[in-house]
Amino acid sequence: MLNVPTLSPSLRENTLSLADNLTVMTDGVFSSLLKMKEYADLTPVVRLDVNESITFSARLWFRSILNGTPPSQEDLLVFQEFGKRRVHQGMPLPALLRAFRLGSLELWRGYILIAERNESLRGELLFNISPYLLEYFDEMAQLISQAYLKEQFRQARWRESLQHQLYGIIFTFPEETGEFHKTAAALGLDPSAPRIAFAVELPEADSNSPQFAQELDSVVSGIARRLTVAEDFLLRVWHHGRLVIWVPAVPGNAMNANDRMMAGRVAELREALPASAMMGVGLMGQGARGWASTADEAIRALDFGMRCDDGRRVYFYSDIVMEESVRGTDTTLRYLVSLIEQLSGDPDLLLTLETYFEQCQRRKAAASVLGIHPNTLNYRLERIEKLLGARLDDVGWTTKLYVALKLRRAGPRIALNRDA
Template structure:
């Protein structure tokens, strides 16, 4: 059987290669010279190896699997998925088996069973050798890519001289970056679990899904510094992406939140590389303001929080505005009622429902607030002062 298989190697190689091209689109996209060269060579090598292990009734040696390991590492560098490579080996093994068993008769059953055993052992060896070499090559490549991305992000965030950075590392920044600050809520699987248990796994899964959504949006790996609570993201872009609509940034944040299974609050701004540090600082401040003012999760920009942002700047007026509400410090229920009443657009019934009290109780508390502070939400001028005072109070 081994001799017959060796004689059919050229024809069988052509058939195996043709099958790979028809069944596996990844292989069909490889250069023709690579198919006719490297791929055909490794197919022939495997066919002859199969004949040897059958004839000599033994497993393959480590040296006999060296070419397969080298080939797998090359495919890893080319970006061919591991599942496609393993499928290709499975196709070759199956066609070997078909060739071997084609002319077998009832009296050949013991030999057929022994050949099947040799096939299974060889397939196991090939899978192990190919997977190991592929993963090792990918680990090296990913480490290099990750190290380069980390260095680039560090240089951008530090405001380093980017021309000097490029000369030193060979890495060139993009023309523009979409800077984002993300705040991630805990996933349900993170809550109530001690550190180092399933909570850590849930946090890593959440972060990985966020990164996948970001990478898909920009088409290349994003520059990220994320932990379970959020962090900073830099996405290389040719032009500022649209804010709303299909393919816009609001849709990206919604998709990221859906993928991660948690609410995501984000601030974003597109800038040139030299402006990245200032944009990142501004985004972080916007996300903080959104959290302090109790706004819902979603995507924000400076225009959405102009009043809060301006009132959060240190000044004597800021302290004075905050002191307008000092008479309510000892009455937390009044302060909470005021915040809720203003947040619901002065709708006493909606505020009462949110506070789980009767609307008359809201009216009573608003009158008490007026008596203690001298300010009433019913007077337009006072309403402006009350809103500003709440913002200032959260900022000092």
């Protein structure tokens, strides 16, 4: 409990004079605060709230020193609300406490001016007012810090609860568009904004470790930094042993444009990952179903990369989208595989077809790579057309054969996927 000193009549009169000029003092504090970036960047509404809190705090001091009593519980509750609001306004605690230091400094300057004019009051100011002023502002700073930290913790728990609710909607009930929009908006996210999912494999991460959350935060921070995106705009969850991160896509851009943009930053994405980590990148998705789809695609791309293990570390679903689409239909898969099986009895024909597509269907280049005469190449291609009933000048057929060859190169991976 604060012990409020009793003022002499002369000091009371001078203190009343200071209180009457309250605006000069509070304006000085507010002007000093606006030199700090944390205050300069505030919206006009929040600035007004800060100014009102400075005025309230100054009046609280003068009421206490003039009445000879500590602030009432009702006043302290109002005072603590300022600290709670600063959490939601995004103000760091050090910036909040800076206002108290400036406030106490401005008050003391006012009393120094009194001491300069009234030598008889110097002792009272030095031995009575000065200790109380320091103790008072220390107590009030502790009080508002506690209110700030409690609210920050409560907000973190609240956000965590909402995030789990959002993940449940995305992965389990994506058809609940109303709940998705409401929950995303409550988290400060734009539910209509398109996003791209990353799925990250972290072999060395231990979900039971006390440092686990920090490890995930470190990966998310690294990605945010390299993509020059505010960390608050990223959404992350530990899903079936993988870190899934949704990053904002460029609104209005086509799916392919956003995918190419991410592909252009693949080196930066690699740098953001721990040495042993791998990443899958999904296609752009919008809404609950879209966010769920891009996460599933990122996981599929990651699974492909882990089976492939060719050292790239970052894998894009767009690179396997045709094969994945085919795998989704048993009949289509069997049909395409059967095309290549018809050529398996003649390795020369199979090699010829592969080389033909590798050389972008340029016959002269394909013949040169194979080391055969162009007429021999033409003969082999005619045999392929006859065996398959195909036409290599038909776009439909060339597309089917191209995908079939890619599926063949995937080899055992197809069987693994079908058995999963």
